[in-house]
Amino acid sequence: MADLFVDDIPGGTPPDALRDDAPLADRLRPRVLDDVVGQDHLTGPEGAIGRMVAAGKLSSMILWGPPGTGKTTIARLLAAAVGMRFEAVSAVFSGVADLKKAFAAADKAALAGQRTLLFVDEIHRFNRAQQDGFLPFVERGTVTLVGATTENPSFVLNAALLSRAQVLILRRLDTEALETLISRGEGLEGPLPLTAEARNALVASADGDGRFLLNQAETLYSARIDNPLDPAGLGKFLQRRVAVYDKDRDGHYNLISALHKSLRGSDPQASLYYMARMLTAGEEPLYVLRRLVLFASEDIGLADPQALTQCLAAKDAYQFLGSPEGELAIVQACLYCATAPKSNAVYGAQKAAWKSARETGSLAPPANILNAPTKLMKDIGYGKNYAYDHNTDDGFSGAHYWPDDMEPQEYYQPVERGFERKVRERMDWWAKKRAQLQNE
Template sequence: MTDLFDSAPDSAAQAPRPLADRLRPHQLSDVIGQEKVLAADGPLGAMLAAGSLSNLVLWGPPGVGKTTIARLLAEGSDMAFVQISAIFTGVPELRKVFEAARLRRAQGRGTLLFVDEIHRFNKAQQDGFLPYMEDGTITLVGATTENPSFELNAALLSRAQVMVLERLSLADLERLAQRAEKELGRALPLTAEARDALLEMADGDGRALLNLVEQVAAWKTATLDRDGLATRLMRRAAKYDKSGEEHYNLISALHKSVRGSDPDASLYWFARMLEGGEDPRFLARRLTRMAVEDIGLADPQAQGICLDAWQTYERLGSPEGELALANALVYLALAPKSNAAYTGYKAARALARDSGSLMPPKHILNAPTKMMKGLGYGDGYAYDHDADDGFSGQNYFPDGMKRPALYVPVERGFERELHKRVDWFAKLRARRQGGQA
């Protein structure tokens, strides 16, 4: 039977293959940007050198070579390469894939099953791979842009090694651009600054870069500068999932930059989140938490400044109100830091759980009835305002409990003054209680 495409006239014009497909590497050494994994001393390189390919999960952002690496692994291992997507594949299709792999195995050939977007399968569907992985019917190579620890079940992860692939650096993207120019047979019509802008637009995604290169190469124009490029190409939106791992990664980076007293890094991560579409109210809430948790009483004004900035944002809205949040952010980054009150609070909660329902000492209990007075409630209470220095030094912890030191101020900011007060009261208390003894 004649193939339909074979009957087309020889002169029929064929659409050129996309540049990304034409530049797909033919051997692992041609893969750009994943040397840490593929090098001879890297985890995947060492596995290949040993001649034993195990089940894998390739975790990395889009456009870093996950599909290419899987295909080359199959070729290098003389295995049949079968590719499916978790988005379009259901249980009936999976059964057919497993049955075909079983037949191949009976004929002496293995199957590398590449599952794109493997995190899209639910937990029960993921369990369906396990028996075929265990008996060697398939060698599974899953690809995911999501954290496998959160998206893949423990049983599957215990049978596969996770290989972390990294976003391409600007240097990696430049090498890829040069490879594309060689394939096209001409240089891109861009100034050096415009070329840098093009690489930045790709945002670490090799496939995206090649698509951009293909657009630029098709233009019939003189050399373009950065502004000329910007008028013709839209900047790629930064990858940011407001409810996913990227959200937590960036807020962690922002919080730790403030804690580390780095206003420049703090502003950068703050801007990254806003550019990604983060709700400024979430950031206002998080800034207030930073003031309470990481600055505390080292600068008692910090919390009020955050609340004022939050209120200013509510009145002005975006984008003007975001500047108020940025002002508060810089203040927090440069403020003296102390988590002494936070640490003391957590220690107090733990002590409260461990000590159960111990009663306060009787001398600090009110005695509103005759019976309570008869039981000794309030006996011996010293009214602090009547004492020298306004301090009686009495014990306020349950009887028999060893006095803990929960709040230990640091020698930074306003807590220097509080440290002096804590020490002063401790000495007075020891003197007064010693006198009472």
């Protein structure tokens, strides 16, 4: 519980009542919205929150952002800014009974003319049925709901709740915002026992999480270090913040999307970076390899047929060597795909052919290309006048292979890149030759 703000917990101590020995992050909690750092796009005069506060009326909202960006603080300050009663519950610690108590208290306050802001931390942890329970109270104005989540609301909140609340996105704290927090801490506790380079390293280690940064600073103050630490000394003394990465959540999908699009955009450096982000955060290497194999067919195809071979070889190498040595083969496959010529002609051909197959149903192939293992089948024309391509001078008969009731289609359209340029030349020659043979 050490890294939770006091008012993250229902019934927590309000900021103006904090003891001198309270955690540094609590003592530095902003007292007004203008003191919130890094979220000016929301809290500034032109931001959604700034405009609502100026109008003196709040609408229900979902605050979506990484940990340590100020969601709880903003919710509490919003209530104070517009004179609303503040009620907080946490989906981690609360159940249906707690919600019923909160709604009953809000109803009672409403009779006395007091509006209630209900803050629900980790709102995504409530199941769909529990989320539905908020709807009648939000609709009739019993509460103004402010939910906080680190997960993509599109995936974790039901549509009915999202339709009644505005989603506001909090940004990961940038270097300037983190520097402001450190300066405020130093205003209370004095200069940090760090060299300038180590101070920069401390800010970088927070990975955009203000609460983590202040907790790290408090650890340094508590240690009573005599001589300023350099970056190496800081690294031994403190741990970096573990990158936010849930393998089945939004961070996972964002990074795999960034990897795929960097590969498609032929940027080997960015591709390697995003792949490294995933693997160092604990992603299963075989998952990354599966995505590379998919990419080799979907975005490279026959522009470079070796791409698929490289990716499958990387899978075999990783399974043979294990980690970490086998990860070098994954890097090789990633770089090969990023630097290969690109074509989605195979992908497009598959989509078009599948669509055509569904639409044409059970059309029979022309009888001349069907095998005739029995006399009856021969008598009804199976295999009659079949042209055996290898018996022709060019190894190409130009025969018709499509069902009689279907026009020939062109699903596969090779691009003028890589190996597909040669494929295109062959296909163009065959088309020209076929037209000549049919006109003879």
